[in-house]
Each structure stands twice: as structure tokens, then as C-alpha cells.
Amino acid sequence: MFGFHYKLERKAIGFVIAIIIAASIGGIVEIAPLFTIEGTVEDVPDMRVYTPLELAGRNIYVREGCYACHSQMIRSLSDEVERYGPYSLAVESKYDHPMLWGSKRTGPDLARLGDKYSDEWHVRHLNNPRDVVPESVMPRYGWLLRTPLKVEDMSGHLAVLAKLGVPYSQEMIDNAPSDAIGQAQPDRDEAGGVAERYGDATNIRVFDGNPSRVTEMDAVVAYLQILGKLTDAAHRQQDAEIPGDAS
């Protein structure tokens, strides 16, 4: 073996090829099957997509680095299930490009945040967390309330995601900017199409407390309120298992 190596280390190209082979095997064995083995991602018919407003909110969540302090992945451990809710399933992030599972919980997990608090709580909390939780170390996000939401390019966003496999229809893509406005301004005409395209369960309301314009706060709160609500699969799974035996 050492004799062979003695020869190998005289050949630069040979050495590089050996490195590539050694460093490829593990990745191929572990990753390729994730795309092919059925059951890696559960098959769930009621899984829905993000509306344009929620997607915009998600992009702001990414932009501000909320994922650096918040996970969105409840592990299958009993204390986590007790604290946050049913453990996360793969299907729940099926349409997440990229996933936001996170690796650090400076703040609590947000995977099942939807409907936990009122919109108003979120707006006050994001504006200054210490107004509602005095000890909080979360940053303030006052500018979300001040910044109007940019919606003109939303069609482009949906179109790219559709190319990557998220089931957005052509109609959803074409109407994305007006759907984004409509979802946060229920009194306007644009609101009509949102429920039609995304389902009656969609939250259509003024999220940031200000009906006269659509801000980044509207988008972020709309996104936070949908977390864990894209499908009921996790709750169904929990009901099917013996309660408490989550690991």
C-alpha cells in the first residue's frame, strides 16, 4: 500500500483524480437516493403552495437573516413535540427553495407558529420585541413597517419556482403582483382572485394594521401566520401515533 502511494505521489494528475474519487463516494451514496427513493418525502394531497404575499414575506425572512436565530424543524423528541407541536415532516418543506430548517435556536422554533399569536402581536413584536417580551434579545425590525412592499417582479419569482417544480399555474404567475396586493387589502378588487386561485383557507386581511398600503410588514406577518399550516399531515401523523411516543 505504501509502495503504491510512493508511486502515486509522483503524479500530480493521478493524485488529483484519486482525491476526486475518494471525495465523491460518500456524497453520491447519501444524496442520490434522496431524489429517487419514494417515501423520502411523504405524498400528501392537501399540501398547498405559498401565495405571492407569503413568498415575499419568506424572502424578507431570508434577507433579514431570521433563520440565524430561529429554526423551522421540530425534531422527533418528546420535549420538542411538547413545546412546539408535532414534529416536522419532509413534505412540509417540499416547496421551500431554500429550506429554512436552521441550526441555532437563539429564539424559539417557528415551524408551527401560524395562528399562535394575533397579527397585531406580531406587528408590535417585530417593531420592537421588547414592547411585548421585555427580556427579549431579538433585534427590532422597525423598517418593515416603513418600507412599501415591492411586488412588480413577483411574476418572475413564481415563474422561476414553477420551473423548479413548485406547482404554480400560469394564471397564478400572471396575477402574482395583484394577488400580493389583494391579499393584504381585502377591500380592493384584486382581493377577489386570491381565494379563487389559492383556496378559501387563505388568510386575506390587513396584516400590518394599516389598510392604506401594503408594507413589508404585511408580507412577513402573512408568512409567519402560515408557518405549519401548508398541510395537516403532521397533525394527522401525530394522531395516528400513540400520544407521547414521539421519538
Add this chain to the structure above:
Amino acid sequence: MVLNLTRSERQGAMIVAVLLSLVGLVMTLFGADGYFSTHGFIIMLAGMGTVFLVGRGYDAPEPSDERLAHYYDDPVKAGVILAMFWAVFAMFVGDWVAWLLAYPDMTFDAAWASFGRLRPVHTTGVIFGFGGNALIATSFYVMQRTCRARLPDQLSPWFVILGYNLFCILSVSGYFMGITQSKEYAEAEWYADIWLVVVWVVYFLLYLRTLQRRNEPHIYVANWYYLAFIVVVAMLHIVNNLALPVSWFGAKSYTIYSGVQDAMIQWWYGHNAVAFFLTSGFLGMMYYFLPKRANRPIFSYRLSIISFWGITFSYIWVGSHHLHYTALPHWVQTLGVTFSIILLVPSWASAGNALLTLNGAWDKVRDDATLRFMMVAAVFYGLTTFEGSFMAIRPVNSLSHYTDWTVAHVHAGTLGWVSMISYGAFYAMVPWIWKQKKMFSPRLVEVHFWLSVAGTFIYVFAMWNSGIIQGLMWRTYNDVGTLSYSFIDSMVAMHPYYIARAFGGFLFLLGACVGLYNIWKTMKVRTPAMVSDPSRPLPVAGVAAGSVEAGE
């Protein structure tokens, strides 16, 4: 630097710089959003700055052939200085971020200064800015010496080092503005990623071309590690960053992977960034500078073969230990644990090889802070890898994951190992390349050493404590069978540890400032050139040997 380039190299530099300016101009003018245009503008400035610089020396006489009798160290010098600047900048941001977790309002009501944006500035600044420049600079130095060959040309090393720093600037300025893919350690957007690929290919070819010119039959161990670093980082970077931009003139893109596959690919990347960036590359550094400084041969050549291939083969499997108990299929998690434990063998073989090399030179370790930096680095490498293998075990990880324990592990590795080995290598190399007998102030090296050691210990112990407390509080049940502590309770309990950590980090940052000052002063000393580089001379026929450094 331009004066040492030949005519055709100056032409080449000019062409590259003009092209870069044009690309920048087009991006600025046609950018679909302000972000993209801003980055275009930065690229244009970089290009035009280079045009100006090269233009100024363009007509100067060509350098004499005498230069070919020396190793080409100008880009090494630039890399060392850049690395130290990045270290100070990014550790300053790191410490700021640390204070923010204790006093969250230590910021302005400005988006760019919020925790979520500063944190990737810190991680990218230290890993890629400081670590990357240190690796590129030392690799240029080491490959020439161990091959006894000069770099094949003088343009491509400059392209690599400056192009790489342009990538770092694009990434970091992007995070301040909120341009990010959110993939940890790969946050830079698609166009910056493409640029890095270009730079990296040139780097790889430069390495191969130097190896092909070598006057030594064997490729020395250090080069195996640098090669693995270059090749595998390219693989990881390309696969993990595949994305589709919303517009070819806009910053935002969507990764082509989603959900569980994205998570696995992200951590396949993430942990191997640790492996091939923060480990392999720095092991290469260690395998050259530690024996050189101690003036002893590496303890065991066979051990280095085993550990090299062990590390290269096993690391790739372990990414899934970041995803225990998640929605990732169980079989992948099991493979991750298994290889994480196997990995301890080659890791400790490397650390042991380094420490045993010092056997018989302990008096030097005692007297020489530079060598002590490297010794402590090897110890921390051993410690971090042991801790890592331990944390990869599923029940342990159930406690440590998501907590500050991970942060403790990270900084034991990055402060104790990555930074210390870099400082050791720099303090050895700086006098050699600037032709000095020693550093400007050996006492300040000593000061830097103790600041670093103290800072690391305070940081790591604070985070071990807070991490374990956090993990335990989250899972403690009371007699009634409900959870004892709210999340807020655990957050409040962290406060004193966060202050301690920020203080430890401050000491470490102070050390980096001392290091920068000392290196700067060494560089500026104007005594007659000392013959101090202990490397063997270039075997160039027909050139007076007097100008070449003394042999070993």
C-alpha cells in the same frame, strides 16, 4: 508589484481589468434592482482601479531575468496583509454580534446593522476573508518551496488573490444590503458564485502547473492537503450553489433544491467546508510550517498517508450529523454518525503526528511563541475533532443541537485551531518573505499568544456552559410531567455567558490587532536584507547563487 511583471503579463492584466470594468459597467447600467447595480459598480471600481494601477507602471522597463532565480513572493505578501485586515474586521463584527446577544439595542435602527445581517458578515469575513487569504498566501509559499520551482507566471497568482478578495467583498457587502441565499457559509448570490468558480479554476491550474514544474520527484504532504482543499471545495461550491436567478440582471435567485434534499446538500457542503476549507487546507499549513519551525522532520510519513486519505474519504459522509432527528431519512443519519466516529482516527493521527514531531523540541516550544501557537493549534485540533465525533452521536446531539454547545465547538475549532495555526504560520513566514531575521517585536508575538489563548478559553468555556444549560433547560420536566422552563427562561439564563463570551472574543480580537501591527512593522523595517528564509534555493542554472537564500 506592476514593475515586476513582464510586458506580456502587463498586457494580460490590462485585458482582464478592462473586461472586468466592462462587466461591471453593464451590470451597473442594466441592473434590474439597486442591489445588482451596486455590485456592478463595485466590480467596475475594482476593474478600473486595476487599470489605473497597471497603467501607471505599464511603460516602466521590464524586470531583469534575475528575478527568475527567486521564488515569487509578492502575492504571498499581499495575501498575508489582506488576511490580517480581514481578521481584524471580521472579528470586530463577531464581537459586535456577540454583544448584540447580550444587549440587543446596541445597534442603530438600521437594517444593515441587525444581527441577522451581521452574522454572515462575521462568518464569511473570518472563514473566507481571513482563512481563505491565509490559505492562498501560504499555499503559494509552500508549493514553491516544496516543489523547488518558481510560480509558472506572475499574473495568475495576482488574479487569484485579488479576484478572490473581490468575491469576499461582493459577499460581505451583499449581506449588509440583504443579498443572501441563506445557505450557511454559502450565502453569496449566484453571480458572485460564478466569479468564484472562475478564480478557483485559475487557482487549481496554477497549482497543477507549479507541480508540473517541480524539481522534486515527490509531491510533499502539505501539497496533498492544499490540493484536496482546492479540488473538493470546487466540487462542493458548484453543487451546493446551483440556482436559477429570477432575472439575469437581478441579485435574487432560487436554489434548485428544496426541502429535505436541500438540507442534505447544504450540510454535505457545510460540513465539508469545515473539512476541506477549515481542516485540510490548514493541515497543509501545519505540515509545512510546524516541522520547519521546529527544525525536525515530520514524525511519521506513513501516518500522514493514512490520515490524509482517511480524512479525504470519511469527511464527505458526515454532513448528515447536522440533521439528526429531523425529517431526513434515518439511514442517512446513521451513516453520518458512523463515519463521524471513524473520522476520529485519521483526525487524531494528524494531531498526534504534529505533536510527536515536536518531541525533542519542547524547549523550543517553551521559548518560541510562534511554535507554541502551532502546538496549541494541534492540541485544539485534537480536542475539537474529539468533541465533534462525540456531538455526532445521536443522543448527545439531541442535547447539543440548536444550542450554544455547537457555537463552543465551532470556536474551539476556529479560534483554537484555524486562527492559531495561521498566526503561527504567519509569524514564521513573515520574517522569511520580508527578509528579516525575526519579527519586529517577538514580545508582541508573546502578547498575541496569551491574548489568543485567554480569549479562546473564556469564549469556549462560556459557550459550553451556556449550551449545556440551555439544552438541559429545554428538556427538563417537572413532577407533574410538563416542561419546567419556558423558552424565555432559558434565554435569560444565557445572559451572563453571553457577556463572558463577548469579553473573551474581545481579547482574541485585541490579539489580532496586535498581530496586524507587528506584521506591519516587520514589513516596514528598512535594514539591509537578511538572509533568513530557511527554504532550499531554486535550482536555476546560470544565475549567480549569491542572491539566493542559503540552503538548509
